[in-house]
Amino acid sequence: MSDAKSLRVAYGEALVELGTKNSKVVVLDADLAHATMTSMFADRYPDRFFNYGIAEQNLMSAAAGFAHSGLIPFASTFALFGAGRAYEIIRNAIAYNNTNVKIACSHSGISVGEDGGSHQSIEDIGLMRLIPNMTVLVPCDPIEMKKAIAAAATINGPVYIRVARPVVSNITTEDTQFEIGKVVTLREGTDVALISTGLMTERALHAALMLEKEGISTKVVNVHSLKPFDVTTIRQIAKSVKGIVTAEEHSVIGGLASAVSESLVGTLPQGFGFEKVAIMDTFGKSGKPEDLFSYFHLTAEDIANKARSIARRK
Numbered sequence: 001m002s003d004a005k006s007l008r009v010a011y012g013e014a015l016v017e018l019g020t021k022n023s024k025v026v027v028l029d030a031d032l033a034h035a036t037m038t039s040m041f042a043d044r045y046p047d048r049f050f051n052y053g054i055a056e057q058n059l060m061s062a063a064a065g066f067a068h069s070g071l072i073p074f075a076s077t078f079a080l081f082g083a084g085r086a087y088e089i090i091r092n093a094i095a096y097n098n099t100n101v102k103i104a105c106s107h108s109g110i111s112v113g114e115d116g117g118s119h120q121s122i123e124d125i126g127l128m129r130l131i132p133n134m135t136v137l138v139p140c141d142p143i144e145m146k147k148a149i150a151a152a153a154t155i156n157g158p159v160y161i162r163v164a165r166p167v168v169s170n171i172t173t174e175d176t177q178f179e180i181g182k183v184v185t186l187r188e189g190t191d192v193a194l195i196s197t198g199l200m201t202e203r204a205l206h207a208a209l210m211l212e213k214e215g216i217s218t219k220v221v222n223v224h225s226l227k228p229f230d231v232t233t234i235r236q237i238a239k240s241v242k243g244i245v246t247a248e249e250h251s252v253i254g255g256l257a258s259a260v261s262e263s264l265v266g267t268l269p270q271g272f273g274f275e276k277v278a279i280m281d282t283f284g285k286s287g288k289p290e291d292l293f294s295y296f297h298l299t300a301e302d303i304a305n306k307a308r309s310i311a312r313r314k
Contacts, residue, residue, distance in 0.1 A: 003142065004169040008106045010142035011163050012037030014149035015074060019045050022153065026066055028052060030059045030077040036106045036163070038076050056081045056314075058290040060089040060101070067100040072153055078112075079105035079121035079162065083128060095131045102152045105126075106163035109249040110284045110292045111199060113165075120284030126254020128160040129227050135159040135180060140201035141170045144224055147178040155180070160242050164199050166289055171202050172222070181228040185237075189219035192273070193236070193241045194308040197223040197256045200247040200277070201291075206300035207307065216311045223256060231263040238264055243273025243310035247303050249293075252278035273310030277303050 018043055019025045026048045033039040033051065052059040056077050062069035066073040070195075075082070082105035083211040096100045105124065112120045128136045135155060145163070152159040177184050186201070187208055196204035201222045208218040219236060223230075238244060244264075248256040257276040268274070279296050291297055 004167050006167050007139065007141050007142060007145050007164045008035070008037045010145040011104060011106065011149065012040035014146040015041040016044050017146070018153055019048065022072065024070065024072045026050065026071050026073050028059055028063050028073055028075045029065070030054060030056050030081065032077055033076070036076040040267065056086040057089045060086040060103070061093050063101045064093040064097075064099045068261055072100060072102065074102045074104055076104050076106065077110035079124045080119055081220050083121060083124035083160070087097070087127060090158070091131055095133045098133045098157045100156055100158070102159045102161065104161040104163055107165050108129065108162045109164065109199070110279065110296060111164055111166045111249060111289045112284075113289045113292065114286050115202055116286035117283035122251045122279045122284060123251050123254065125162065125226055125256070126258070128298065129254060129259070133157055134227060135225075137180070137224055138162045138198040139224055140198055140222055141168050141172055143170050143172050143174060143176070144178060148224065151178065151180055152273060162198060166199065168199065169202065171205060180225050180231060183227060183230040183233050184222045184224070185219060186222050187218065187220040189217040190240065191217040191242055191311045193219040193221055193237050193244045194247060194303060194307065195221045195223060195237070195244055195248040195256065195260055197226065199249050200298065203298070203300040204247050204303055207303035210300065210304045211307055211311075214308075216307060226256065226259055229259045229263065232262045234260055235267060238268060238272070242313070243275070245275045245277060245303055245306040245310065247277040247298070249298060250278060252280050271313070273313060275306035275310060277306055
């Protein structure tokens with residue numbers, strides 16, 4: 001694990017790299033460029049950067065217009081405002097017409113911290129998964145963030161990319177597979193599979209190390225593509241272990257746990273273990289990010305406890 005940085009910084013760097021290679025890339029923001037880090041692109045390519053102020057619905061409508069003009073717009077703001085306030089515009093002006101807009105929303109989940117429940121988007125993945133034509137990507141580290149941005153630019157259609165605020169270590173490498181619609185196994189194991197996404201993947205890896213010391217063989221699977229979802233591989237994984245623990249910094253409804261459950265319903269043998277680590281249908285709270293992860297039971301130890309309950313079943 002190395003080269004720790006915030007995923008929003010990795011996003012800003014990725015935009016600059018993409019803009020250097022592709023002159024059709026334009027970037028839009030809602031008066032939050034220094035928080036979303038689109039300011040990096042604005043500094044390098046000011047003639048391709050557009051600030052729409054605190055008017056997220058206008059932002060998304062304009063992004064659709066840029067796309068219809070043959071450009072590749074990346075529209076950024078905080079996840080609560082992008083996925084929430086502008087939802088109807090995203091649905092009808094972007095996804096309904098399969099418009100080529102990339103929506104990268106930062107400050108997602110409870111890791112926003114002190115801003116509190118009013119600004120902590122714990123529903124954004126579910127909202128975006130619901131929309132037809134929408135691709136949903138949730139990178140786990142800076143390397144995956146840059147791969148996600150590059151991949152999103154190659155798709156002809158709308159993409160939602162979840163961008164976390166905290167500093168994160170690289171837990172993948174440049175050689176780690178990144179393919180939209182596919183999951184990646186980061187660690188092999190035979191007892192329990194930890195299926196995680198975003199910031200929870202690093203915690204899942206820590207949980208696996210704890211469990212290894214106890215003789216519990218744990219597979220760790222990173223899900224960077226929530227839609228399209230790799231149903232085939234998830235079903236294969238389920239056949240190889242005693243149970244699954246899903247881990248996400250999102251509501252237990254509509255996100256990773258739902259996607260895995262939908263994939264496996266009707267296919268699991270009696271006694272198969274299925275546990276979920278997520279925000280249990282409640283709003284966030286104000287506090288330091290790590291304190292909130294503990295409060296909402298989203299730590300490596302919480303993941304390990306769920307895995308232990310599966311491994312110890314007779």
